Amino acid sequence: MENVRVRFAPSPTGFLHIGGARTALFNWLFAKHEGGKFILRIEDTDTERSTSEYQMNILEDLRWLGLDWDEGPEVEGRFSPYLQSQRFSIYQSYIQRLLDSGQAYYCFCSMQELEKERFESEKKKLPYHYSKKCRTLSQQEIEHQMKNNVAFSIRIKVPNEGQLVIQDMIRGTVSFQWNDFDDFIVVRSQGGATYNLVVVIDDALMKISHVIRGEDHLSNTPKQILLYQALSFEVPRFAHIPLILGADKSRLSKRHGAVSIGEFRRQGYLPETMINYLAHLGWSMDGTTEVFSRETLVKHFSLTRVIKSAACFDYAKLQWLNGKYIREMDKDTFIHLGTAVLLEKNIISSEFIKNHENQVRKIMLIVKDHVKLISDIAHQTDYFFNPIENYNLELIEKFSNIEVTKRLEEFFDLILPMTSFDAAELEKSIRHLADQKKLKLADYVHPVRFALTGQLTSPGLFEVMEILGHDSCIDRITRLSNGLKTQMSAKK
RNA sequence: GACCCCAUCGUCUAGAGGCCUAGGACGCCGGGUUUUCAUCCCGGCAACACGGGUUCGACUCCCGUUGGGGUCGCCA
Numbered sequence: 001m002e003n004v005r006v007r008f009a010p011s012p013t014g015f016l017h018i019g020g021a022r023t024a025l026f027n028w029l030f031a032k033h034e035g036g037k038f039i040l041r042i043e044d045t046d047t048e049r050s051t052s053e054y055q056m057n058i059l060e061d062l063r064w065l066g067l068d069w070d071e072g073p074e075v076e077g078r079f080s081p082y083l084q085s086q087r088f089s090i091y092q093s094y095i096q097r098l099l100d101s102g103q104a105y106y107c108f109c110s111m112q113e114l115e116k117e118r119f120e121s122e123k124k125k126l127p128y129h130y131s132k133k134c135r136t137l138s139q140q141e142i143e144h145q146m147k148n149n150v151a152f153s154i155r156i157k158v159p160n161e162g163q164l165v166i167q168d169m170i171r172g173t174v175s176f177q178w179n180d181f182d183d184f185i186v187v188r189s190q191g192g193a194t195y196n197l198v199v200v201i202d203d204a205l206m207k208i209s210h211v212i213r214g215e216d217h218l219s220n221t222p223k224q225i226l227l228y229q230a231l232s233f234e235v236p237r238f239a240h241i242p243l244i245l246g247a248d249k250s251r252l253s254k255r256h257g258a259v260s261i262g263e264f265r266r267q268g269y270l271p272e273t274m275i276n277y278l279a280h281l282g283w284s285m286d287g288t289t290e291v292f293s294r295e296t297l298v299k300h301f302s303l304t305r306v307i308k309s310a311a312c313f314d315y316a317k318l319q320w321l322n323g324k325y326i327r328e329m330d331k332d333t334f335i336h337l338g339t340a341v342l343l344e345k346n347i348i349s350s351e352f353i354k355n356h357e358n359q360v361r362k363i364m365l366i367v368k369d370h371v372k373l374i375s376d377i378a379h380q381t382d383y384f385f386n387p388i389e390n391y392n393l394e395l396i397e398k399f400s401n402i403e404v405t406k407r408l409e410e411f412f413d414l415i416l417p418m419t420s421f422d423a424a425e426l427e428k429s430i431r432h433l434a435d436q437k438k439l440k441l442a443d444y445v446h447p448v449r450f451a452l453t454g455q456l457t458s459p460g461l462f463e464v465m466e467i468l469g470h471d472s473c474i475d476r477i478t479r480l481s482n483g484l485k486t487q488m489s490a491k492k
Numbered sequence: 493g494a495c496c497c498c499a500u501c502g503u504c505u506a507g508a509g510g511c512c513u514a515g516g517a518c519g520c521c522g523g524g525u526u527u528u529c530a531u532c533c534c535g536g537c538a539a540c541a542c543g544g545g546u547u548c549g550a551c552u553c554c555c556g557u558u559g560g561g562g563u564c565g566c567c568a
Binding site: 009010011013043044045046048049050107111114122125126127128153154171174175176177180181182184185186187188189190192194195196198199214215216217218219220240242243245247249250251277280281282283284286287288289290291307308309310311312313314316317318319320321323327367369370371372427430431440441442443444445446448449455456457458459460461462 | 499562
């Protein structure tokens with residue numbers, strides 16, 4: 001395809017959410033696949049609700065996802081600026097053109113009047129339509145109103161009849177009847193062009209070839225096509241992708257769980273996971289492949305394989321995918337991410353990392369395959385670096401019996417004289433001990449694991465011991481033994 | 493309510509008239525490996541919304557019903 005140019009045009013009135021991220025992804029993938037350009041444009045014409053914080057956030061999240069833009073804020077390009085708030089003057093001449101050609105007209109109806117019209121038709125249970133009474137105002141009437149400084153908006157003359165047929169790349173043929181549409185407003189009475197106008201002007205000026213966006217825009221498309229034609233712009237191709245729903249099939253919202261990219265990032269999801277998951281939500285490569293790299297995605301992505309129906313977001317599958325990516329992750333990358341989490345949560349200091357680099361490495365690698373979210377690393381490694389704060393009371397209760405204390409004592413006696421503390425060696429001696437006492441290995445492992453980690457699950461116990469070291473093991477076993485004994489005597 | 497879109501296991505999806513006894517994945521259940529958890533490996537449960545057509549034949553095409561979603565702003 002020649003000169004593919006697509007864009008993602010978020011409005012900075014909130015954080016980048018899952019749906020927006022997927023729209024951005026599909027645009028990005030399409031551009032990369034076709035060898036085209038991906039443009040980022042900020043739609044901040046709603047000055048009331050737009051903030052620069054949100055804008056910064058969106059850019060940051062897009063970069064985190066690796067969805068870099070060829071043109072847009074901070075990189076600029078042939079069609080700068082890419083913030084609509086800086087393009088107001090550009091829109092002016094096009095508004096004039098619409099007025100001059102008679103395709104748009106001044107409307108002096110006040111909000112109150114319109115409200116009344118709306119109320120009246122609601123009372124009669126009729127679908128509301130603007131009366132179009134300003135459409136036929138004479139030149140004198142217009143001048144008269146202007147002279148009196150009556151506030152006006154500008155409306156587009158929508159054809160009274162006929163239909164408009166869209167060839168959507170995903171949905172196929174979609175047709176609308178013009179008489180279902182109102183003469184919509186393109187310039188507010190306070191001044192300022194509205195979304196439908198600016199989106200068309202910008203897409204045309206920025207030479208956007210394909211408009212790929214959420215299905216919620218499908219109903220707006222006829223209005224926009226009308227504007228393209230009114231301004232003699234070339235109409236781009238449209239592709240409306242299905243929306244993302246929550247588990248209950250209602251629109252995805254906070255009550256379903258995390259919805260913004262930032263939240264997922266903070267929870268410990270990887271950008272690769274998000275990309276992979278989002279790509280497969282509404283698109284498939286072949287029906288069997290579940291895990292695809294960015295390169296594979298770029299190579300195979302096509303709008304023709306985007307499904308038409310809305311998809312429910314599945315947190316469980318997302319988590320599974322994240323675990324898979326973590327397991328397959330390069331060791332150094334994992335260590336890097338893991339230590340960052342530990343630093344952030346104040347589990348270790350950067351001093352400590354400097355002085356114990358090898359130990360930190362070892363600990364990271366030992367938990368790598370157990371982690372589903374990067375943030376899990378914190379509670380899965382805390383006991384290596386810090387003393388166990390308090391043993392869980394319920395578990396203390398569970399382990400409070402004579403058998404357990406006996407096992408701990410035997411174990412203690414076994415390791416006390418040891419001079420080397422190697423995982424393989426430890427395993428050999430402990431197996432030997434169990435055999436001797438005619439017990440299962442697990443009879444020793446479970447109480448000791450609890451003593452050393454304060455948890456019921458951990459990576460291989462012998463490796464844990466090797467890392468903790470002789471003295472620390474002795475201390476913790478002593479501490480738990482004493483704790484259990486106290487508990488048992490208190491019960492008597 | 494009007495208009496538009498959609499409809500395969502609980503969820504994500506494959507399926508473009510006979511390849512379907514409907515495939516894969518997550519989840520779930522059972523089993524194996526492991527000192528525990530996770531991993532890994534086996535196995536299992538589970539779907540074409542409904543009703544009419546068209547056709548020798550329909551998950552696939554058409555119509556209707558139902559259900560879900562979207563849009564009806566001087567928001568984007």
